[in-house]
Amino acid sequence: MHRTHNCGVLRASNIGENVTLSGWVQRSRDLGGMTFVDLRDRYGITQLAFNMDTDAELCTKARKLGREFVIKIQGEVIERSSKNDGMATGDIEILVNALEVLNESKTPPFTIEDKTDGGDDLRMQYRYLDLRRKPVKNKLMLRHRLSIETRKYLDSIEFVEVETPYLIKSTPEGARDFVVPSRMNPGQFYALPQSPQTFKQLLMVSGFDRYYQIVKCFRDEDLRADRQPEFTQIDCEMAFVEQEDILNTFEGMVRHLFKVVLDHEIQDFPRMYYDDAMEKYGSDKPDIRFGMEFVNMNPVTQNKGFAIFDAAELVVGIVAKGAANYTRKQLDALTDFVKRPQVGAKGMVYCKCNEDGSFKSSVDKFYSQEDLQAWANHADAEKGDLILVLSGETDKVRKQMNELRLHMGDQLGLRDPKVFAPLWVLDFPLLEWDEESERYHAMHHPFTSPKPEQLGQLETHPGEVKANAYDMVINGTEIGGGSIRIHDRGIQQRMFDLLGFTKEEAQAQFGFLMNAFEYGAPPHGGIALGFDRLCSLFGGSDSIRDFIAFPKNNSGRDVMIDAPAPIDQTQLDELFLATTSKEEE
């Protein structure tokens, strides 16, 4: 037997017991006659004591232990002379009488401490050592807890987990698929699912009624910092529901998760229309932990002789409370921020509402103190506040102002990761125009139901049609999205027509789904929540990578196992494939 207890469990009540422990040497200290070793496992750290006076041989052996050696010890639980309130086992130590080295360790390439000296690359290459570090381990434990509690909740309200296939069919619509050549069907390929979308809809046609799955999905996209080629979704679908049922169900789930996992009571779970979100926050995923809503400044800024504002479709302002004391340097930095290519504004106008009732703006040449007072009145700015103003074409300036607002939120400490502000964004547009391909794309996906009352506008004013689609947003992050689906073959066909599919293409790619709609498909809808993102939100982190045991880097590589890699020619031959790249080996 390798242990009677783990390293986190012994307390004063165990004093006098003989125990066996196994674990890793965290550190050791030689103090003259005594040697102390901190023994670590997943559950905690227990101090081991070796006495040079009473057992010189054993103590000498202990002194040779290196960091990260795996050892097994036997000994007696004794009271510590100097207790450590900072650790759960701090009242006791083990007076060791037997020591066995189960495995030695080379010196790790970085320290296995909460704050490590290892850089990102090294930590990823030795991910199995990085995972020993408490902050990283705790992130995966949190992920486990979230997955268990998600399942418990959904199970308790009669959701059934059904596994959908991973080897499916490639569909050119949407993001790029990862494909898998079929050896048994030469020249043919499976695709890895970007989501189980069509399968979960078929399960509704089957009558499963309430489906969920915590499932890996795959997208072969050019990776951004926070994207992974494989990612995990909490994927759900319900039949015989309206949008309201889905919102309530998943609002309930998220409340449950916050309560049981973080002991946090979510208060408000407001709803906002997409159009309002764009108007007030310039984003379909507003961070509503703080206000700073957009104010349309056109009425008080235009026709005052300032050509830039006069020419602008929209002059939009935000009020940064208490920021009138911003220095010239700080204001210049804000201007630099909005002028970065990623934001793309041409400039920024400010107006300080000084404590003495006067105003100081960067456009004093064009606006009198009375004009600026009108700005302040219009924007609800008070003495001590700072008004920041951008102008331009409506859609663009809103996006720019969204960036500036979030930036100001950060600067003013209004985006506390311990505060959680969830939100439903409703009534997304059904379609968005793609300039490049000169056609409409589905904003959510081609299975999303238009608002029934707008069905008549589908062909005449497609851009104006709203969808029964919704996003769950928490702290400015899209945690999930979903929609009521089309369950009528005719409407589905009209959608495919709108999206530029020929009848043949639609039938070849999604015929099975449209056929299924002819055999009694119930009204249904669902949602998919990004599980990696949810974990990082709960963990108070911006990066999802830490919440994935073995993540890939920005080139889609697993640097630890060194994948992807060339494969044998025999494997290619069996698959009837040849690589055409120069870079092959």
Place this chain on the structure above:
Amino acid sequence: MHRTHNCGVLRASNIGENVTLSGWVQRSRDLGGMTFVDLRDRYGITQLAFNMDTDAELCTKARKLGREFVIKIQGEVIERSSKNDGMATGDIEILVNALEVLNESKTPPFTIEDKTDGGDDLRMQYRYLDLRRKPVKNKLMLRHRLSIETRKYLDSIEFVEVETPYLIKSTPEGARDFVVPSRMNPGQFYALPQSPQTFKQLLMVSGFDRYYQIVKCFRDEDLRADRQPEFTQIDCEMAFVEQEDILNTFEGMVRHLFKVVLDHEIQDFPRMYYDDAMEKYGSDKPDIRFGMEFVNMNPVTQNKGFAIFDAAELVVGIVAKGAANYTRKQLDALTDFVKRPQVGAKGMVYCKCNEDGSFKSSVDKFYSQEDLQAWANHADAEKGDLILVLSGETDKVRKQMNELRLHMGDQLGLRDPKVFAPLWVLDFPLLEWDEESERYHAMHHPFTSPKPEQLGQLETHPGEVKANAYDMVINGTEIGGGSIRIHDRGIQQRMFDLLGFTKEEAQAQFGFLMNAFEYGAPPHGGIALGFDRLCSLFGGSDSIRDFIAFPKNNSGRDVMIDAPAPIDQTQLDELFLATTSKEEE
């Protein structure tokens, strides 16, 4: 709102309530003034009543409903005049006052009944309709229940579910990998995991201690009737354990599952050495629901002048209790059975132990009544029993006798699917000799630990070395298998040497694991249970396919979505791939 109740929940206590139900039309009957419709959903069936006398328009509408139409109704729960004890809702019916057709249905290609008229191919093509059938739906509900209870049990004993990657590296050892071309790394490929083996071992190196995952795995093998290219495992690993700890843990899990899912108490959970299993049952997965153990008949059958037995390495018998009354025809059929190419015996000898104390054998020419009495004594056969004997080369004849024993078990009704006889098979050989490649292969996998006391024989007598490997067998089916792993770099290197890897190959493919062993790898081991198989066992079925929502056929095709399929040339180009098959489109 689409429903206030589901179709399985209303009882006499609800009489008088106004309810809204939605579901599918299972069937309808017109009885003069009344029309009755059975409304079905996942939860059950509720009878709807339409009265021609009181609401002719509504009743006429109801009479036009076809099978599988999706409808929503409102009405009052009333007492049934003729109650139906056979259904949960049989005390009540709904007197309908409003009916809405939510979706129509074409006539399904097969009947949606417990016993359907649809053949396998049709049912697979319209799997979404097949899944509406109660027996199929219940199989997936059972699967859900098993997965929930598995997680609950493992969670309760501190196992952590950790998701391991699906896009990993191809390793030529073992079965064939499915590969995934990498667009961002031209000429390189990911592989889909055959199991998360190396990752779970790394998690042990990381200190996670107790890991599990219910996870899809992939093998590109030529499919047999009961194999799927993608399948699900309950994958587990533990650190600081010996074999005994693992056996106890997963015996506990299986007992828990039987108890909570089937309300069945597992009594014995015996253990058997691999060598004994082969000797007594000719199989490493014996069905011990019945005895009929092999008897070595060499001592009583050889040197009596029967050349075939005299020349045989092994003469082996089984006793079929009470089967002495087998007819000539039945015995001939048994002989035919063992002579089938799949079994491969040249013939079969029988000896009836008649009720009158006499014996009748197919080799009376060579054996006297006294000789046959000695057979009976040796084999513990009693009056009324039938002794069946095969002979030949030991390994072959054992395999043949295993087939015959299972066949007799079926014939004599000894293999009741409601009886569960679990078993651990222990001490598998570490290696098996492969005639074709003329080298040793790992019987389990290259990470399995040899018995420590046999390490010295590894290079001298590799074929004799046993492994710390074990299989869980229930009712003659291998439900899971695992081993204590190697955690020492040196021993792992010796294993790779034995298996014919060059140092460079071993380092290229498994360097990350061997490196990990140098940084304090703890003793560890684990097990993987076939989840599809476990579900079919619990469901009392031989086929795993019914327990998979969307299975593939024997050519690895999903006939419903028609995958795999050719992909666009642009997709191939982006992947720097060309297909070399004639069969491509």
